[in-house]
Amino acid sequence: MSELASEPTAQAEERRPGALMAAEVAAQPAILAGLVEHRAEIAAVAERVAARRPRFVLLAARGSSDHAALYAKYLVEVLLQLPAGLVSPSTTTLYGAQPDLTDVLWIAVSQSGGSPDLVEATAAAAGRGALTVAVTNTPGSPLNGVAELSVDVRAGKELAVAATKTYTATLLGLYLLVDAIRGGDGAAATDIGALAQSTLDGTVAAADEAAQRYRFVDRMVTTARGYSLASALEAALKLAETSYLSARAYSGADLLHGPVAAVDSETGVLAVTSRGKGGEAMRDVLTVVHDRGADVLAVGSSAADVPAATRLVVAESAEEVAPILEILPIQRLALALSLARAGDPDQPRGLSKVTRTR
Amino acid sequence: MSELASEPTAQAEERRPGALMAAEVAAQPAILAGLVEHRAEIAAVAERVAARRPRFVLLAARGSSDHAALYAKYLVEVLLQLPAGLVSPSTTTLYGAQPDLTDVLWIAVSQSGGSPDLVEATAAAAGRGALTVAVTNTPGSPLNGVAELSVDVRAGKELAVAATKTYTATLLGLYLLVDAIRGGDGAAATDIGALAQSTLDGTVAAADEAAQRYRFVDRMVTTARGYSLASALEAALKLAETSYLSARAYSGADLLHGPVAAVDSETGVLAVTSRGKGGEAMRDVLTVVHDRGADVLAVGSSAADVPAATRLVVAESAEEVAPILEILPIQRLALALSLARAGDPDQPRGLSKVTRTR
Numbered sequence: 001m002s003e004l005a006s007e008p009t010a011q012a013e014e015r016r017p018g019a020l021m022a023a024e025v026a027a028q029p030a031i032l033a034g035l036v037e038h039r040a041e042i043a044a045v046a047e048r049v050a051a052r053r054p055r056f057v058l059l060a061a062r063g064s065s066d067h068a069a070l071y072a073k074y075l076v077e078v079l080l081q082l083p084a085g086l087v088s089p090s091t092t093t094l095y096g097a098q099p100d101l102t103d104v105l106w107i108a109v110s111q112s113g114g115s116p117d118l119v120e121a122t123a124a125a126a127g128r129g130a131l132t133v134a135v136t137n138t139p140g141s142p143l144n145g146v147a148e149l150s151v152d153v154r155a156g157k158e159l160a161v162a163a164t165k166t167y168t169a170t171l172l173g174l175y176l177l178v179d180a181i182r183g184g185d186g187a188a189a190t191d192i193g194a195l196a197q198s199t200l201d202g203t204v205a206a207a208d209e210a211a212q213r214y215r216f217v218d219r220m221v222t223t224a225r226g227y228s229l230a231s232a233l234e235a236a237l238k239l240a241e242t243s244y245l246s247a248r249a250y251s252g253a254d255l256l257h258g259p260v261a262a263v264d265s266e267t268g269v270l271a272v273t274s275r276g277k278g279g280e281a282m283r284d285v286l287t288v289v290h291d292r293g294a295d296v297l298a299v300g301s302s303a304a305d306v307p308a309a310t311r312l313v314v315a316e317s318a319e320e321v322a323p324i325l326e327i328l329p330i331q332r333l334a335l336a337l338s339l340a341r342a343g344d345p346d347q348p349r350g351l352s353k354v355t356r357t358r
Numbered sequence: 359m360s361e362l363a364s365e366p367t368a369q370a371e372e373r374r375p376g377a378l379m380a381a382e383v384a385a386q387p388a389i390l391a392g393l394v395e396h397r398a399e400i401a402a403v404a405e406r407v408a409a410r411r412p413r414f415v416l417l418a419a420r421g422s423s424d425h426a427a428l429y430a431k432y433l434v435e436v437l438l439q440l441p442a443g444l445v446s447p448s449t450t451t452l453y454g455a456q457p458d459l460t461d462v463l464w465i466a467v468s469q470s471g472g473s474p475d476l477v478e479a480t481a482a483a484a485g486r487g488a489l490t491v492a493v494t495n496t497p498g499s500p501l502n503g504v505a506e507l508s509v510d511v512r513a514g515k516e517l518a519v520a521a522t523k524t525y526t527a528t529l530l531g532l533y534l535l536v537d538a539i540r541g542g543d544g545a546a547a548t549d550i551g552a553l554a555q556s557t558l559d560g561t562v563a564a565a566d567e568a569a570q571r572y573r574f575v576d577r578m579v580t581t582a583r584g585y586s587l588a589s590a591l592e593a594a595l596k597l598a599e600t601s602y603l604s605a606r607a608y609s610g611a612d613l614l615h616g617p618v619a620a621v622d623s624e625t626g627v628l629a630v631t632s633r634g635k636g637g638e639a640m641r642d643v644l645t646v647v648h649d650r651g652a653d654v655l656a657v658g659s660s661a662a663d664v665p666a667a668t669r670l671v672v673a674e675s676a677e678e679v680a681p682i683l684e685i686l687p688i689q690r691l692a693l694a695l696s697l698a699r700a701g702d703p704d705q706p707r708g709l710s711k712v713t714r715t716r
Contacts, residue, residue, distance in 0.1 A: 055458070056414045058441055063615040077449040081457045083416055085443010090611070091435040094584050094635040099439045100413070117611065218576060219604040226452050236606075244620040246577040246604040248594075253448070253475065257421040259595065262602040277452040 017344035018335050020160040021242075025331045027156075028165050029200065032172055032324065033193025035154050039176050039186050045133065045149045046180030052131050054105035057084040060121055061109040064163040064234060068135075068170040069109045071230035071323050075178040079320065089121040101130035108134050109174070111158065111166035113141025122146050135173050137166045151177055160346050162242050164331045167234060168196070171324045188318035195315040195325055203312045203329035210297060210310050211336030220247040220268040221294075223255050223285065226278025227319055228300065231326040235270055235299075238331060242338040242345040252285035265293035271308070272326050274300035276319030282306070300326050375702035376693050378518040379600075383689045385514075386523050387558065390530055390682065391551025393512050397534050397544050403491065403507045404538030410489050412463035415442040418479055419467040422521040422592060426493075426528040427467045429588035429681050433536040437678065447479040459488035466492050467532070469516065469524035471499025480504050493531055495524045509535055518704050520600050522689045525592060526554070529682045546676035553673040553683055561670045561687035568655060568668050569694030578605040578626040579652075581613050581643060584636020585677055586658065589684040593628055593657075596689060600696040600703040610643035623651035629666070630684050632658035634677030640664070658684050 057076045061069035069086055076084040087106075091097040106125040110118050113136035123146040126132045134147035137155045144150045155169035176186045214220070220239060224232035229251055236249040247270075250259050263269060269289050273279040279302045290296055290307040298308035301316040312329040314322070338345040415434045419427035427444055434442040445464075449455040464483040468476050471494035481504040484490045492505035495513045502508045513527035534544045572578070578597060582590035587609055594607040605628075613621075621627060627647050631637040637660045648654055648665040656666035659674040670687040672680070696703040 055461075056441060058443065063612055066612070073443075074446065074449055074453075077446070077455045077457060078453045081455055083414060083443065083445070083457045083459060083462055085416065085431075085441065085445075087441070087443075088432065088435070088587075090584055090609075090636070090639070091432060094639055095432075095436045097435045097439055099435060099441045101441060103413075104441055226448055229446075240606070240620045244622070246606065246620070248598070248604060248606045251448075254421055254424070259598050262598045262604070264602070278448070281448070281452055 018339050018346055020346040021162055021164060021335050024158060024160050024165045025328070025335065026200065028168050028328065029193045029197035031155050031165050031169055032196050035169055035172050035176070036186065036189055036192060038154060039180070042151055042173065042176045043180040045151055046177055048149060049105060049131060049133065050181050052105070054131060055082065055103040057082050057105045057107065058087045058125070058130070059084065059107050059109065060087045060089055060118055062089070062115050062118060064167050064237060065109040065111060065170065067230045067234040067237070068167060068174060069107070070233065071171055071227060072107060072109070072174040072178065074227050075175060075320060079178055080182055087121070089117040092121040092124050093117045098124070098128060101125055101128040104130040106130035106132045108132065108143055108147060109170060110143055111137040111163060111170060113138040113143035119143050119146055135170060135177070137169065162238060162334070162345055168324050168327060175321055188321045192321060192324060195317055196328060199315045199325045199328050200332070203314065204332055206312055207329045207332040208336045210312065210333055211340045213310060214268055214337055215340045217245065217268045219266060220245055220270060221255070221259070221263060222247055222249045222270040222272070223252050224272035224278065225252040225281045226276070227323055228272040228274055228278045228326060231272045231323045231330065232270070234327055235272070235330045238334040239337065242334040243341055243343065245337070252282050256285055256288060260288060260292070263289055263292050263294050265295070267294045268297060269294045270297045270299060270330070271306070272300050273298055273302050273306055274314065274319060274322040274326060275302045275316055276322065278319065299329060376697050376704055378704040379520055379522060379693050382516060382518050382523045383686070383693065384558065386526050386686065387551045387555035389513050389523050389527055390554050393527055393530050393534070394544065394547055394550060396512060397538070400509055400531065400534045401538040403509055404535055406507060407463060407489060407491065408539050412489060413440065413461040415440050415463045415465065416445045416483070416488070417442065417465050417467065418445045418447055418476055420447070420473050420476060422525050422595060423467040423469060423528065425588045425592040425595070426525060426532060428591065429529055429585060430465060430467070430532040430536065432585050433533060433678060437536055438540055445479070447475040450479040450482050451475045456482070456486060459483055459486040462488040464488035464490045466490065466501055466505060467528060468501055469495040469521060469528060471496040471501035477501050477504055493528060493535070495527065520596060520692070520703055526682050526685060533679055546679045550679060550682060553675055554686060557673045557683045557686050558690070561672065562690055564670055565687045565690040566694045568670065568691055569698045571668060572626055572695055573698045575603065575626045577624060578603055578628060579613070579621060580605055580607045580628040580630070581610050582630035582636065583610040583639045584634070585681055586630040586632055586636045586684060589630040589681045589688065590628070592685055593630070593688045596692040597695065600692040601699055601701060603695070610640050614643055614646060618646060618650070621647055621650050621652045623653070625652045626655060627652045628655045628657060628688070629664070630658050631656055631660050631664055632672065632677060632680040632684060633660045633674055634680065636677065657687060
């Protein structure tokens with residue numbers, strides 16, 4: 001290496017590692033409360049959707065937004081009682097599929113609204129009869145441009161590379177949209193800002209402490225059932241992209257089938273478990289995992305009720321909005337773990353903010 | 359530990375580790391060829407499906423069958439030009455969702471046909487207007503009992519715990535079903551038995567050698583796009599359940615977005631790349647991953663054309679049946695890696711054959 005390599009560069013300006021991510025994690029209660037105040041805007045979109053009486057819902061997304069879309073799939077199936085599926089944009093963009101989408105509600109989820117394959121697939125869906133809705137954090141994005149209707153999740157510009165506030169705001173936007181389509185007033189989310197604040201207040205110190213415990217963990221499995229499966233998937237992604245941890249998510253049901261073979265005393269298991277049907281269905285899973293000697297980190301409003309080495313107890317809420325809260329201490333854990341490993345979650349190796357593939 | 363603990367037990371009978379899995383991997387060419395011979399049976403089912411003119415397709419599965427269902431989703435979207443989604447059985451079994459499934463084709467995929475939540479969700483779907491088809495390896499299973507139509511994938515009883523022959527036979531059954539629904543005669547699969555044989559003949563030695571290279575690998579990422587995404591997912595599961603490897607699958611598109619941050623020179627990247635649109639779309643991904651210093655193991659019919667440290671070159675086929683072939687050397691790799699790590703893939707720790715959750 002040349003001596004010149006040690007000269008300061010424009011990129012190397014003074015900045016505390018993780019400062020951006022920490023600020024955006026902390027900003028979420030206010031952002032969530034702000035979005036609830038704008039729920040009438042979302043209800044207006046929902047009214048137009050309801051008037052079209054969709055019979056089938058397709059959700060299109062990439063990356064973190066894919067987990068938001070999975071959450072929305074549960075909302076659609078349970079609250080709207082409509083069949084729903086996650087689409088693979090590539091069947092359109094790579095293989096040129098042109099299905100008849102009459103009676104289909106197509107919800108495209110992307111914080112940036114800029115992923116080219118999502119834009120292309122959504123434009124194609126609109127051309128094939130679907131009612132298209134863009135759920136983004138970027139009004140005026142290309143995705144908003146091609147969709148018939150738009151929901152703005154109002155998270156403000158996200159500076160950190162790892163998505164945090166745009167993820168929770170997107171979940172909330174999707175909940176408010178789906179609930180309003182069935183004529184609801186978003187009742188389960190009325191106090192979501194306060195619940196988010198009390199969750200952060202109650203878990204930040206514990207999450208930072210948990211990061212010390214997992215400083216040297218090599219292998220982590222995340223797991224949940226029901227609505228919270230989105231939280232397990234998002235947790236694995238967040239840990240992978242900030243802390244370079246090999247983390248993998250499983251539905252609790254699938255975990256017991258095969259992959260539990262890979263769970264042993266060397267494995268950290270981040271289990272998301274909140275009050276409600278999904279959390280209840282995790283009890284058997286956690287008993288098995290605990291009996292195998294795994295180190296269980298329980299996160300959620302029922303975290304105190306399961307066998308675990310460490311717990312991050314989240315404020316109690318209606319089950320359908322629990323994923324908005326569960327992810328908060330997990331984001332904080334990812335941040336702290338990255339720092340504990342001498343990394344900087346604001347400058348992960350090779351991460352860019354918009355998916356450019358098509 | 360007591361001296362008594364070293365006494366031989368009934369379970370410890372003499373058996374070569376991995377013998378069951380090896381035999382079932384090797385049996386696949388004949389099984390696939392046999393299923394093609396019975397394609398008229400599947401075409402008869404397809405005719406009844408086509409007569410109902412379904413407008414949406416829902417696929418329900420668990421574990422390895424989930425990857426088969428994902429493959430089928432691509433087939434449905436591209437070959438049938440119908441919107442399709444993977445369902446979460448838990449929205450029915452945990453949350454009691456009762457969507458209107460008029461005009462919906464519901465395909466439940468399970469080698470055993472015994473997963474209680476799949477049986478319950480399929481029975482419920484039939485009661486809500488869906489045309490239900492069970493794709494199983496177990497005629498007379500509870501799943502066959504509740505579904506209106508059934509496809510038998512004719513793989514014979516699977517003795518090894520890790521699914522191999524039931525997985526490929528299920529893929530082929532799904533291809534023959536979907537192709538016949540659109541009036542095809544399964545042309546892309548006519549020679550699938552011979553192609554499978556030449557794939558195994560050409561890759562077994564290389565897969566066994568690759569297992570030596572990955573003897574000490576700690577972290578593995580698997581990746582693909584398009585139809586082959588199912589192969590990447592199945593590869594990660596197979597490596598996790600036989601070799602306790604922390605393997606995680608990503609769509610090539612998603613990998614470039616965030617998780618590529620976790621890919622470095624310590625990472626093994628198993629990339630599935632075959633001739634066709636999915637493989638072509640992997641080129642950029644593989645260039646990035648290679649430039650990051652990752653150790654790439656390329657598997658597929660275009661494996662010779664990409665930057666890689668190791669290659670398992672699969673027989674060329676139509677892209678829509680490539681996943682049936684790509685997984686063969688991966689199964690062999692999982693077997694050899696388990697043995698190289700002094701394990702026994704026929705007796706993985708804590709693995710059972712039927713998902714019992716609901």
